[in-house]
Amino acid sequence: MRRLAVAIFLLVASSAACRAQISAEGVFFFDRGHYWIELAFRDAAGRDTIPPDLAVRRFEITRLGELSGGFRPSKVEVVSREKGGPVVILASGRLEGRSCYRVKYTSADSGAIVVDSICDPFFAPPGGGDCGGKAFFRNYVAPAFQKEGDSYNLNQLKYEYDVSLEKSATSIVLAPRFKISGLELEPLFEQSMVVYELERTGKTQSSKRSFGLGASMAAWVEDLRLSLSMSYRDDRSVLGTAAGDSVIPTRSFTVEGRVRLDNLFDRANLYCVSVFKGVDIGAGCAWYQTGRFDWSTSASDKTAPYVNLRATWTFLYGFQLSYSLQTFWPSVLARGPTDFQSVRFRLLLRDALPAQAGKSYHPDLELAYDTGKRLPLFAKEEKVSIGFTFGLYPW
């Protein structure tokens, strides 16, 4: 009697093991105007196999989330593919897009095999989608800044108020980009007007007109993005005073090499709510001239090597914090290196607004703080501003 019980136990155990030897995976797809389910069966060794009995009654399809019972496919067909081995195709007019299905295959000798969650890639699970913070941003914050029907053709249009100097500034920047066989050209035109409203001197107005041209090339070397750029810029500042206008012309030419270090942040970028991007470091040299151009000025008085470190951190899907540190070594300054630092806090609206195909123009709300000395005048600057900008880059 005891031996009989052991024999029955072993029989049951071996039967269960045998049933577990066949596995299956499925995919839901759309082809030739219909939805289909494809099943691939594999044996214990992982080889493609086809169960011997593929009668329609052996299959039951259930739409996930529905309380009603399942249905049988109208047709079961074995298809041999050139790649991926033979598969079983289930056809039914009841299969619908944007849905998830469970398929149960019951065989007389191998028991039941269930393949769960065979989903159309366009299926949206109920309650899924945006997380709370992002949904709030997309639904309430972004629309507040949306202008329907506007065509954004400007790179930057900004109004700012400088708290420290009691001045308001309006600027417009046009810098379209053209790509010609790997070379990116960026002509620049910038016009700005600053109005000082100081109690001591009254209202004083100054304007600045700039134009320039930049050219750059970039290439990937393994995981690093290397770029080389050159740019020329011509500025003309006019300060209106009671005694007459004071004009300060300046010119600068820079050559710069830059390497992007984004891939060093792979580990830190594991979570999409906090991502470091645009991390790069550049080094270059600027030749600049203030006042009337004069070839007799010695070359050492006109050069300023520099390094520039930049990093951008985007977080909570809609916010971006950028920092840039530019250190110059202008030989005309006896006190050694001088820095210019920029901090930008941006409310990104790019994803929330209708996409403009092929363009990355997007409006952002930006709070900026700039301080330090920089080309071409190396005059002390410090300002806090808030503006509505259309920028291609975080800088």
Added chain:
Amino acid sequence: MSSWLALRKRMRLDIAKAFSARSGASARDFLLVFYDPPVPPLIGDFDSQYISDEAVLQEILSAMSETTGLKPSLVRSYFSRTETFAQFGEHLLRAGAYSKEKT
């Protein structure tokens, strides 16, 4: 023609390669965060956080065009920031990705 299971797996890897190679995310992390979750983030999340500018995006889409054999304009037309990467891949498969390859 390959099975759809094989096509989906291949598209998954090709998208991971193309998008991770030109951004600050590794292919493994890309799949983990943006492709394989039951409710994956939208392409827009990846785009706004990992892709630095339009030129990089164009490089990625060009790479996808070469890999799949589809025209660049077709690949570009299916790229939507409001969809998931799996849906982007599905668009490409339905448009005939890999179909021009000799077997």
